[in-house]
Amino acid sequence: MRDFTFHRPETLSDALAAMRSADRGAYLAGGQHMLRELKLDRAAPTDIVSLARIPELSGMLVEDSVLVLGGAVTHSEAADSALVRESIPGLAGLVERIGDPLVRNRATVGGSIALNDPAGDYPAAVLGLAGVVVTDRRHIPADEFFGAGFATALEEDELVVAVRLPVPRRSAYAKFRAPAARSALTGVMVVEGADGVRVAVTGAGPGVFRVPKMESALERDFAPDALAGLGVDPAGLLADLEASAEYRSQLVSVMARKAVAACSG
Numbered sequence: 118m119r120d121f122t123f124h125r126p127e128t129l130s131d132a133l134a135a136m137r138s139a140d141r142g143a144y145l146a147g148g149q150h151m152l153r154e155l156k157l158d159r160a161a162p163t164d165i166v167s168l169a170r171i172p173e174l175s176g177m178l179v180e181d182s183v184l185v186l187g188g189a190v191t192h193s194e195a196a197d198s199a200l201v202r203e204s205i206p207g208l209a210g211l212v213e214r215i216g217d218p219l220v221r222n223r224a225t226v227g228g229s230i231a232l233n234d235p236a237g238d239y240p241a242a243v244l245g246l247a248g249v250v251v252t253d254r255r256h257i258p259a260d261e262f263f264g265a266g267f268a269t270a271l272e273e274d275e276l277v278v279a280v281r282l283p284v285p286r287r288s289a290y291a292k293f294r295a296p297a298a299r300s301a302l303t304g305v306m307v308v309e310g311a312d313g314v315r316v317a318v319t320g321a322g323p324g325v326f327r328v329p330k331m332e333s334a335l336e337r338d339f340a341p342d343a344l345a346g347l348g349v350d351p352a353g354l355l356a357d358l359e360a361s362a363e364y365r366s367q368l369v370s371v372m373a374r375k376a377v378a379a380c381s382g
Contacts, residue, residue: 139164146228188227207288245306245317289379
């Protein structure tokens with residue numbers, strides 16, 4: 118691990134100022150990814166800006182049928198929140214299955230969204246719920262935010278302040294866990310909202326993606342059987358020691374049906 122200057126600002130404006138003045142700055146939220154990168158010498162920031170003491174990044178509320186989660190809200194806080202469970206039960210179910218208690222107690226909403234791990238759970242929730250990522254300078258719709266391979270629409274010094282998630286009619290997440298990391302070998306978020314059905318898949322490809330043909334089928338008949346015979350082309354899906362592309366393709370179909378059944382149940 119290389120030397121760096123550690124900043125502990127107590128306001129959002131101070132955090133942004135510290136990042137602007139740094140040669141190679143990095144924000145530190147829960148640190149689940151950052152600390153590993155530092156220890157392995159795969160990241161060498163000159164400055165690390167902690168977000169732990171900034172009240173503007175905390176809190177949860179529902180306004181105008183939209184659930185708003187602050188960027189520094191931890192997974193445990195979201196999973197334990199009565200507000201989250203009552204407004205979007207499918208999100209609460211997703212969050213309570215992320216990693217293990219140690220991870221959930223430290224990792225944050227904003228960190229997970231900004232990282233955009235291809236096997237991460239939160240990208241599927243945000244994309245499936247047609248969320249909007251709020252940064253220190255703009256609002257970015259989920260369909261425009263997530264790229265492939267940890268890429269996002271964020272600029273180098275841009276900070277995720279909150280995420281806005283429209284409260285749907287119903288939603289559910291079904292996940293097949295990777296045995297060791299407990300990340301999503303394949304996870305599917307199914308949402309029926311005011312603007313229709315959305316199906317978001319994580320873990321199967323190089324980034325989170327939607328499945329339009331499943332969405333169309335569920336628009337006609339929101340039932341597991343409506344997805345019979347529908348799948349995802351293995352071409353372009355991930356293949357590694359844990360699963361082949363063909364196996365992940367099959368998992369997308371299975372997890373989608375499970376999510377729909379959970380919505381209906």
